[in-house]
Amino acid sequence: MKKLLYIVAGVVAALVLAVVVFTAVFDPNDYKDEISGAVKDATGRDLVIAGDIGWNLFPNFGLGLADVTFSNPAGFAEPIMASLKKLDVSVALLPLIGGNLEVSHIAVDELSVKLTTLPDGTDNLADLTSASSADKPVETQPADSSSSKGSLASVKLGAIAITNISLAVDNQQTMSQQQVTLNYFKLNQFVPGERSEAALMAEVKSDDTDISIAIESAITIAEAFDLIELHELALQADIKGPSIPNGELNKKISGHGLIDLAGPSVDLKDIQIEVGSLTGSGWFKFQQQAVPDIQMALAFDTLNVDEFTPVSNGESPEEAKKTPGDPDAEPDLSALKSVNFDGDLSFNKVLVAGLTVTNVKLHANLKDGVLDANPIHLDLYDGTADARAVLNAQQPVGSYRSEFKLNSVQALPLLTDLAELTMVSGNANFDMDIRGTGLSTNKLKTASTGNGNFAFKDGALEGVNIAQMIRSAKAMLKGEKASEEVKKTDFSALTGSFSLAKGVVNNPDLKLASPLLRVDGKGDMDVVASTLDYAASVEMVATSKGQGGSESDDLAGLTVPLKVSGPLDDLDYGIDMSAALKGEYEEKLEQEKEKGLKKLSDKLGGFLGGNKDDKN
Incomplete structure (x- = not known):
């Protein structure tokens, strides 16, 4: 047994000595020019390693890299496309003897990439992608049993820290800019079959909208690398911008579930949602396939629609009316064909444009570009409303049909809150069936048909x-x-x-x-x-x-x-009172006319000396 220990100790000592001698003799900094030259030959770009390439020996073997830049192609105003401040990777040596890879830590700091598209459509990735596609494809041999002999028995990663990563997108053709910043991504360990703690914080800036995202989760990755279990997912997003209601909107989502990488699919349970003042709970499923499939059931408390209505960018209602959209423009419904959906939504109360409704329930099914919302139910003003709406986006111009029914609703408060109309009061029952083709403002007004x-x-x-x-x-x-x-x-x-x-x-x-x-x-x-x-x-x-x-x-x-x-x-x-009383007043006029003629006859008779009692 002692001999075996001596042999193992000797092998380890020899390995450590070999590493020490190797790192002492081999200086990777001597090969900076060769590395840069190889990149230049392959891409036509300049790779500059300004910092040292250094070895780390204790307690783990590692490599460090600093101050690296990669140039833009000719024709771009900015000389640098990407830069890296620092990269450190450390590997445990002893486990390698048994075929186990243990990376003790990975650290990346200040990686910056800027993607630019010129006004003529040329971007600073085009030459790289064309160069890679021109390379001769590598021929691969069929896998056999012998090829697996050199594979690793296991892979373990220690702490991963990625900080200050930025991606800027400048499209000069569309005059749009986006900035994505990964403030940090931290993972305490990556060991298949064991629980790990992960955290991420990122920011997205697009034109006049800023989004910040923070995620914390405990995860377990299956040993077969085909399943990720989310134990305690917590996501918070803050959205800011002039087009956001009140200038800012906060979102929080928590829950647990599974991510099947083989599917791939996502199954989240016990979801808790907070969006502004709106709170809810439920479940969510996603299945990636030819047409992605989404299923969910979410129940919310009180929804104030005005809270989520975009602000008018300072325009008064009068100014907004002066610059209306194209009344003949058809909306783009192509997104309805890009996903299939089946889900239930419910709200205890909904406030919209002064209207208050309760017990709102909606089931919606979207398949192959046809959205069928059925049933739709809500309670309002001492009565109920039930509806069904179908939107068909299979043709270039969308079509629709809807059925709507009011039952025992108090009409006056409904009309007052909905449209500030005080036309009629009473207990109202209403049925309507309407349909049409075309969803532009003019088509909805002039091409709809129906009855009720x-x-x-x-x-x-x-x-x-x-x-x-x-x-x-x-x-x-x-x-x-x-x-x-x-x-x-x-x-x-x-x-x-x-x-x-x-x-x-x-x-x-x-x-x-x-x-x-x-x-x-x-x-x-x-x-x-x-x-x-x-x-x-x-x-x-x-x-x-x-x-x-x-x-x-x-x-x-x-x-x-x-x-x-x-x-x-x-x-x-x-x-029209004159028409109503015409007959009555005509009769009175005739009576007055007869009275007048009689009086005139009497006067004429007296004037001529006659006597009204004379018979002659």
Whole structure:
């Protein structure tokens, strides 16, 4: 046994002595010029090693490199394309005897690379890629059992520290610039089958947007190098820029899961998400294939859409209206064909443009360029809304169809919060089916087709009192003045159907019923101009006492034409009272005419000396 120990000790001593002699005799700095010359011959570029190439002997064998630069090709203003401040690599010697590679540490500091594209499209990588493709391909022999005899039994990496790495992209053709900085990447060890601690911090600057990312995670890499287990993933991202709501947005994501390198695929569980004030949880799966596949289920608390709406870069609403986008421009939907997706989203509450909805649930499926959102459900204003929307991006110009239904929704607060309209109140039920081809602003307004129906119960037309308008018009014809009343027309039911074509909504069968009056109407709404043109017939079926009138002001039996027109937010109501009362006043005129003729006859008879009692 002692002899074996002596032999091993002797081999180790000889190996250490050989390394010492080798490093003492061989100075890599003597070969700087040869290394630079070889790079020059291969690439036409200058590689300059200004610092020393040094050996590290204790406690591990290693190599250090410092102050290295690599030049740009001719024609570029900046002389340097890449530079490296420091590189250190250390390897444990003794494990190599058994075929085990143990790298005690790797350190890289201040590596800088700048990729430049000139206005003519030439970039500073073109000559390198063309040179590599021109090289003769290396012929490889089929692997056999003998080739594996020289392979390493195991690989272990110690601490890895990569700091201050920067990549700058300057595209002078598109006038865009990006800067990616890896502040640090740290790994305490890389040992397959054992837990490692990793941390990363990076920054991305693109035009006027800055993104900083920090990641910490405990990981285990399988011995077969085919699986990475994420034990405690924590990611934080801060986004800043004038186009970001409030100038800044913070994101935090945590969870655990698996990364299958053979798939490759990602499976994350128990995800916790914080984006601004939005918080949620769920799971996420990603499978890389010909068309990447994503599956997920996320549940959130309260979403304030305004918080995530981009700011207007200082433009006032009036200025924004002066410079609208192209109303005929079709959106680019090609991204919908680049991924398949199936997932569920839910929100306890959503706030958008003054509208408040709760219990929001959405299932969406995207496959082969067809996005099908079904079902869509939400609770709002004492009722519910259910919908389905399909967007087809398989053709160059996208098409869509949607089904939408409101059930027992309070109309007045909904319209007020949604569009600041106070047109109608009551319990609303609404069905609509709409479809079209083309998603430009003009196509959506003019090329959509569809139909639907509506029914309001126990409500009122807000802003107009039809009965009072009729009383006022009648009083004016009599030279009288009617009293002012609340501008509201109560009803027990308001129903109708509609169709949409060529930018016009047509309603042929409006019916309003109340204890006081009945209304039958028809008309059009111009979607493009947001105007209404409506004609209705109002029949008074009872005394007006029930809505501000008096018994002596009985309008029962009177039928009045009603005209409603103008912008939706400022409608004009017109009563044609002369037409309504024409028959009544014609009869009175005839009566007055007969009375006048009789008086004239009596006067003429007296003048001629006759007597109205004479029979002759």
